[in-house]
Amino acid sequence: MIPILSSRGTSAAGNVSALVVADAAEAPDREVSRRRNRKRKRARWKNPDTQRSTPWMDSLPMTEYESNEQRLHDEIVAFVEYVRPTRQETSVRELVLAKVEEVIRRCFSNCNITVFGSMAHELYLPEE
Structure with a gap:
């Protein structure tokens, strides 16, 4: 050995x-x-009858639209609501950020910390 x-x-x-x-x-x-073991694993097949590929559409009412533009608008609004972070996700991310800032400030007391990107604009995808 x-x-x-x-x-x-x-x-x-x-x-x-x-x-x-x-x-x-x-x-x-x-x-x-x-x-x-490094080979890519195949995702499990999901039955399209039981799993919807656009889950945000479940929140839209079953209505007839006068225009395609209005339907697209409603779908975009539903998607934004679907991917918007929950209060819990936002709280957890803010807690982690505070802990990271605390550690950085211990090492570099005079630093300026600025959050940027998807975290700053809340554009990150939901946890799933």
């Missing part, structure tokens, strides 16, 4: 130590196994 990796550090749970040991004769079989 030969040690492949040795790592020591700390975590929230306390001191962490890890030592990975492998037999040199097992290496080729292990590499084949890794390649096999």
Whole structure:
């Protein structure tokens, strides 16, 4: 047996130590196994009769539209409502952001922290 990796550090749970040991004769079989496990997994097939591909459409009433433009408008509004973050998602993200800012301020007390991108504009996709 030969040690492949040795790592020591700390975590929230306390001191962490890890030592990975492998037999040199097992290496080729292990590499084949890794390649096999790395292959892309196929998603499970979903029955289109039981699963709707546009779930935000469930919130629209069954009405006849006078124009395609009005139907498109209503579908866009329904989609925006569907992907809008919930209060809980927003709270969790704000809590994580506050914790990250706290850690950064401990290391760099005079820094200016600015949130940008999808988090700042609440354009991130819902958790699912």
